[in-house]
Amino acid sequence: MKPSILPQSMEQQIKSLNKELKECKKAKEHLQHNELKYRSLVENANEAILVAQNGIFQYANPKAEELFGYPQKNITSRPLSTFIHENDREMVMQRHEKGIKGESLPEVYSFRIVNKDDTTIWVELKVKLFSWNNQPATLCFMTDITKRKKAEKKYNRVLESRFEGFMLLDKNRFIIEVNKALLKISGYSPKDFIGHPVDKFYDKTSVEFYSASPDHFSFEALFLADDGRDIPMLFSRSTLKDENHKIMGFMYFLTDLTDLKATQEELKRAEKQYRSMYQNAVQGMFQSRLSGELIRVNPAYAHILGYESVNEVLSLKDVADKFYFTPEDRDRMIRAVQRKGAVVNHELRLKRKDGKPVWILANIRYIKSDESGAILEGILVDNTKKKALEKELRRDRKKFRNLSIHNNLTGLYNTRYLYQALDKLIEESKLARAPFSLVFMDMDNFKQVVDTYGHLNGSQALKEVANTIKSCIKRPCFGVAYGGDEFVIVLPGFGKVRATEKVEQIRVQMKQTIYLSKAGHRVNLGASFGIATYPDDTDNREGLLALADQAMFHIKQTGKGLVGAIPDRTLFSNAK
Numbered sequence: 001m002k003p004s005i006l007p008q009s010m011e012q013q014i015k016s017l018n019k020e021l022k023e024c025k026k027a028k029e030h031l032q033h034n035e036l037k038y039r040s041l042v043e044n045a046n047e048a049i050l051v052a053q054n055g056i057f058q059y060a061n062p063k064a065e066e067l068f069g070y071p072q073k074n075i076t077s078r079p080l081s082t083f084i085h086e087n088d089r090e091m092v093m094q095r096h097e098k099g100i101k102g103e104s105l106p107e108v109y110s111f112r113i114v115n116k117d118d119t120t121i122w123v124e125l126k127v128k129l130f131s132w133n134n135q136p137a138t139l140c141f142m143t144d145i146t147k148r149k150k151a152e153k154k155y156n157r158v159l160e161s162r163f164e165g166f167m168l169l170d171k172n173r174f175i176i177e178v179n180k181a182l183l184k185i186s187g188y189s190p191k192d193f194i195g196h197p198v199d200k201f202y203d204k205t206s207v208e209f210y211s212a213s214p215d216h217f218s219f220e221a222l223f224l225a226d227d228g229r230d231i232p233m234l235f236s237r238s239t240l241k242d243e244n245h246k247i248m249g250f251m252y253f254l255t256d257l258t259d260l261k262a263t264q265e266e267l268k269r270a271e272k273q274y275r276s277m278y279q280n281a282v283q284g285m286f287q288s289r290l291s292g293e294l295i296r297v298n299p300a301y302a303h304i305l306g307y308e309s310v311n312e313v314l315s316l317k318d319v320a321d322k323f324y325f326t327p328e329d330r331d332r333m334i335r336a337v338q339r340k341g342a343v344v345n346h347e348l349r350l351k352r353k354d355g356k357p358v359w360i361l362a363n364i365r366y367i368k369s370d371e372s373g374a375i376l377e378g379i380l381v382d383n384t385k386k387k388a389l390e391k392e393l394r395r396d397r398k399k400f401r402n403l404s405i406h407n408n409l410t411g412l413y414n415t416r417y418l419y420q421a422l423d424k425l426i427e428e429s430k431l432a433r434a435p436f437s438l439v440f441m442d443m444d445n446f447k448q449v450v451d452t453y454g455h456l457n458g459s460q461a462l463k464e465v466a467n468t469i470k471s472c473i474k475r476p477c478f479g480v481a482y483g484g485d486e487f488v489i490v491l492p493g494f495g496k497v498r499a500t501e502k503v504e505q506i507r508v509q510m511k512q513t514i515y516l517s518k519a520g521h522r523v524n525l526g527a528s529f530g531i532a533t534y535p536d537d538t539d540n541r542e543g544l545l546a547l548a549d550q551a552m553f554h555i556k557q558t559g560k561g562l563v564g565a566i567p568d569r570t571l572f573s574n575a576k
Contacts (some may be wrong), residue, residue: 026564031134042135048123052096053137067123067144069116085120087114099129100136110145116141122149165233165254171247185256187226198252203230215239220257224242232257243441259311277327284380289373292332293320304382306352310506323350325357336484337366337376341447343484345409359387363455365447407412407457407481410466418480420490422541425492429534436492437499440548441506443485444560449523457516464515465525472506487527488548496533496565503529503563528555 034298048064052058060068060075068083070077074313075083084092088111101103105239110124126141143234162236165182167175175193183189186201193201206222216238224231234255284301288294294314302313305323317323319335324330329349342365352358390404405417413421423439429436443465462485469479469489480488491499509531515523530551532544545564555564 028193041471048140048142050075050140050142051132051137052080052140053132053135055081055096058132058137064142067115067121067142068113083113085114086111088433096138099127099138102129102136109149110149120262122146157166165252165256167193167198167252167254169198169250169252171249173250176249182254185225185231186223190442192226198235202233206230215241223254224263232261237518260309261479263310268418284382285291285378287375288319289375292330294319296374304358305350306354306356306358317529319493324348325351333362333364337364339441339499340485341366342450344446344450344455344462346484357384359383363450363458365450373443391508407466410463412466412469412479412481412487415480415482416489418482419541421429421478421490422544423488426534426539426541429492430539434493435495435533435536435537436490436495437496437531437533438544438548439491439499440482440532440545440552441489441527442552442554442556443486446485446525449525453516453523455519457519457521461523461525463516464513465510465527468510468513469506472509473502477502488545494533496531499533500563500565505530507561507563526561528552528560529563530555531563533565 042061045061045063048067049059049061049065051059053531056078057064057075057080059070064075065071080197081093082098084491088227092111095105105127108124108126110122113123114119114120122145122235123142124145130137163181165185166177166179167182167251168177175196178190178193182193202221202223202364204221206220208220210216210218210220216236218234218236219231220234222230225231234257236253236255238251240251242248279282282425285298285305287295287296288300294316296312297310299310302308302310305313309312320327320330333343333346333348334409336346342363344363346362346364348360348362349359350358360381361381361383361526362378364376367375367377386408402480405413407414422428428434443462446458446461453461462481466481466487469487473479473491475488477490477494478490480490489503491526492501494502507527509526513525515521515525530548530553531549532538534544537547538544551564551566555562
């Protein structure tokens with residue numbers, strides 16, 4: 001039987017059906033391609049992606065598995081509340097339920113989860129309501145913010161530990177955060193500050209600017225406290241910028257100046273009593289007990305040592321440990337002051353608050369007091385820049401060696417050069433079997449010069465004495481500014497007899513010289529001298545210095561103004 005011929009309409013339907021089948025196949029392939037593409041995006045995302053529905057996570061990507069420490073089957077088989085820290089559980093679950101109901105909630109918030117190892121992790125959650133299997137669900141994007149939370153906690157701990165008030169402002173200059181110290185100072189609550197401009201809280205007519213730059217400035221003004229008091233306050237503002245140098249906000253530190261103002265008034269009333277101490281505010285000034293307890297210091301003293309305020313310095317305990325690298329440094333200074341009554345341009349290496357060294361030239365006098373024991377009163381000059389220059393100059397020794405090995409005041413060599421030269425001279429003398437002598441020279445009654453004519457004239461007198469020494473010696477002999485009013489004279493090739501003759505020449509020349517004549521004074525100066533000779537007395541540097549010092553001290557005790565040596569060096573055998 002021949003097949004029947006299909007009607008025209010049936011043929012058209014078949015064509016249409018084939019077309020629809022091709023389009024469905026094409027759509028299915030497109031959907032499969034998109035599914036693979038979006039699945040890849042989700043599976044390889046850098047943040048945890050989860051689907052929450054009916055109190056359970058229905059889906060978790062690999063990053064979520066890494067965050068929680070469980071495979072997906074464990075995450076999707078347990079109530080999501082079991083993963084949330086117990087202190088945040090109620091809040092998170094309430095927000096989840098409200099979100100499912102379509103209620104308005106913050107799109108981003110943070111809370112704590114607990115992973116498989118029972119480790120608490122802070123996460124930031126972004127949520128979006130959507131449909132999953134035709135049911136309402138929330139699409140969750142989780143980011144681990146534990147490190148950020150720890151940094152914020154550390155930041156807040158630092159702020160809360162400060163005695164100063166603190167304000168954080170947004171870029172529109174409205175307050176968004178304050179610390180407890182400011183609340184205590186002002187008497188306000190946080191809500192009194194938040195959302196208000198900072199200039200609401202101080203009297204604009206009382207502003208006195210201290211310093212200003214594009215990103216930092218400070219000023220003093222009367223802060224309006226909650227109880228109606230006007231508190232003198234130092235405002236220090238810094239601008240906060242992002243990596244593109246756009247302003248993000250502002251940071252204020254507020255220091256209550258009430259105590260400082262009271263101290264200033266007290267100083268005015270006691271001006272006569274403290275005039276001698278505070279007449280030169282550029283230099284650091286202090287009074288202390290021999291124990292190290294500070295009685296008074298000026299702001300420059302605190303600044304030189306790296307402290308923010310006088311009160312901070314005065315509140316310190318065990319000052320000797322705070323300011324000195326070794327106790328021997330302070331003990332040496334105390335012995336010198338007690339023995340002489342005063343030291344001039346005494347070099348000290350002190351320790352700043354940050355632990356860095358600061359080099360000081362100190363003029364210190366010893367004051368006896370029947371009421372509270374002896375005290376020390378002095379002036380400190382920061383000599384760190386010169387020391388830093390000396391260190392820099394060592395890199396180019398040929399060009400700048402002269403500066404680094406000479407004393408700035410006298411032009412004589414300094415102790416650094418002395419120690420190097422003595423070591424070299426001992427080796428040379430040992431090879432040549434030749435003697436040399438070292439002279440320790442200490443000014444007599446120099447405290448009277450300082451007390452009578454002042455520290456500046458005292459320094460000038462030492463400079464003129466150095467010129468006397470230089471006029472009496474020729475190379476290879478040299479003089480050294482040893483410290484304060486002490487000098488060392490090194491005489492290569494000089495035995496004890498010849499050295500004694502040379503020192504006698506210096507002593508006589510000093511006696512015949514009128515000092516401070518250019519300043520309108522006529523001052524006679526004298527000194528005591530002690531001699532030690534290599535190798536007759538000792539064969540090492542420390543022994544020479546010790547024996548010469550002891551010989552000089554013996555002269556001081558028995559008459560001053562003379563030249564002496566230790567006849568029996570066995571008394572000082574321990575100096576070797």
